[in-house]
Amino acid sequence: xxxxxxxxxxxxxxxxxxxxxxxxxxxxxxxxxxxxxxxxxxxxxxxxxxxxxxxxxxxxxxxxxxxxxxxxxxxxxxxxxxxxxxxxxxxxxxxxxxxxxxxxxxxxxxxxxxxxxxxxxxx
Amino acid sequence: xxxxxxxxxxxxxxxxxxxxxxxxxxxxxxxxxxxxxxxxxxxxxxxxxxxxxxxxxxxxxxxxxxxxxxxxxxxxxxxxxxxxxxxxxxxxxxxxxxxxxxxxxxxxxxxxxxxxxxxxxxxxxxxxxxxxxxxxxxxxxxxxxxxxxxxxxxxxxxxxxxxxxxxxxxxxxxxxxxxxxxxxxxxxxxxxxxxxxxxxxxxxxxxxxxxxxx
Numbered sequence: 442x443x444x445x446x447x448x449x450x451x452x453x454x455x456x457x458x459x460x461x462x463x464x465x466x467x468x469x470x471x472x473x474x475x476x477x478x479x480x481x482x483x484x485x486x487x488x489x490x491x492x493x494x495x496x497x498x499x500x501x502x503x504x505x506x507x508x509x510x511x512x513x514x515x516x517x518x519x520x521x522x523x524x525x526x527x528x529x530x531x532x533x534x535x536x537x538x539x540x541x542x543x544x545x546x547x548x549x550x551x552x553x554x555x556x557x558x559x560x561x562x563x564x
Numbered sequence: 565x566x567x568x569x570x571x572x573x574x575x576x577x578x579x580x581x582x583x584x585x586x587x588x589x590x591x592x593x594x595x596x597x598x599x600x601x602x603x604x605x606x607x608x609x610x611x612x613x614x615x616x617x618x619x620x621x622x623x624x625x626x627x628x629x630x631x632x633x634x635x636x637x638x639x640x641x642x643x644x645x646x647x648x649x650x651x652x653x654x655x656x657x658x659x660x661x662x663x664x665x666x667x668x669x670x671x672x673x674x675x676x677x678x679x680x681x682x683x684x685x686x687x688x689x690x691x692x693x694x695x696x697x698x699x700x701x702x703x704x705x706x707x708x709x710x711x712x713x714x715x716x717x718x719x720x721x722x723x724x725x726x727x728x729x730x731x732x733x734x735x736x737x738x739x740x741x742x743x744x745x746x747x748x749x750x751x752x753x754x755x756x757x758x759x760x761x762x763x764x765x766x767x768x769x770x771x772x773x774x775x776x777x778x
Contacts, residue, residue, distance in 0.1 A: 449738070459717070461706070461710060462710035462717075463714070465626075465638065468621050468622060472614065474639075474643065475642075475646045476613065479646070479650050482651060
């Protein structure tokens with residue numbers, strides 16, 4: 442009985458021929474080479490955690506830092522929004538301070554230009 | 565019970581129910597064994613990983629060689645496959661057999677390497693290794709036959725190569741071949757069938773040489 446391609450069982454003759462053609466040499470050396478390469482990977486894996494584990498470790502400090510940052514930003518914003526009022530007050534102070542107005546400016550008639558210039562130069 | 569057939573000397577095996585039970589029990593034991601080794605390797609046990617490599621080195625190298633067609637590249641790809649499997653042992657489902665899972669990774673690694681090699685150079689047909697010199701002795705004939713078989717294999721589509729090697733060389737079932745190739749079982753059957761037919765046709769002229777080798 443000739444082996445049929447339809448056969449659901451292994452074609453042992455073809456299997457043996459393929460095994461002989463495809464089997465590489467020096468299997469022990471190959472195994473050693475793979476195991477040596479694996480040692481490096483295992484060392485890397487032992488040293489490095491998975492990304493979610495790293496994130497988990499950083500979750501609490503991260504949240505605390507985010508909260509502090511938010512508070513600082515809010516404080517800055519709040520102080521910034523108050524800034525213009527304080528500065529206008531600061532500018533208003535000299536204006537509100539009592540200043541002696543020269544008599545020339547209090548006269549009912551327009552002062553002579555030379556008097557005004559003399560006053561300014563005198564100051 | 566093994567039976568030698570008259571026409572072509574092929575050996576075919578008829579399974580009795582008790583043999584099927586034995587092989588099933590062996591497969592279960594192997595599954596559990598491989599699963600334990602995989603768990604240990606995942607936990608960092610180097611010896612367990614070494615044992616898995618020892619068990620599957622032959623298979624992995626043959627599957628990679630069926631894809632790549634040369635031994636050096638095949639060994640590199642098989643190594644890539646083992647290391648990728650080690651990195652991904654956490655994703656291995658212990659309720660499934662380890663072999664098909666590993667062979668899928670190895671065949672993917674070989675396919676990647678083949679793709680990269682194609683970018684570098686046009687694919688080379690395996691060189692003729694026909695021996696020159698005086699009349700064929702057993703070793704030379706074996707080499708010639710193997711070279712012819714490899715050349716015939718290289719003419720097949722990649723999926724069929726993997727299918728026939730897994731089924732006829734490594735003894736995987738059609739279901740397992742389908743799992744490795746990620747195709748329906750019917751497609752795996754068809755791949756094995758077409759690969760066998762093509763290989764048998766390509767090797768039809770070697771009947772005399774086969775008899776010389778035996």
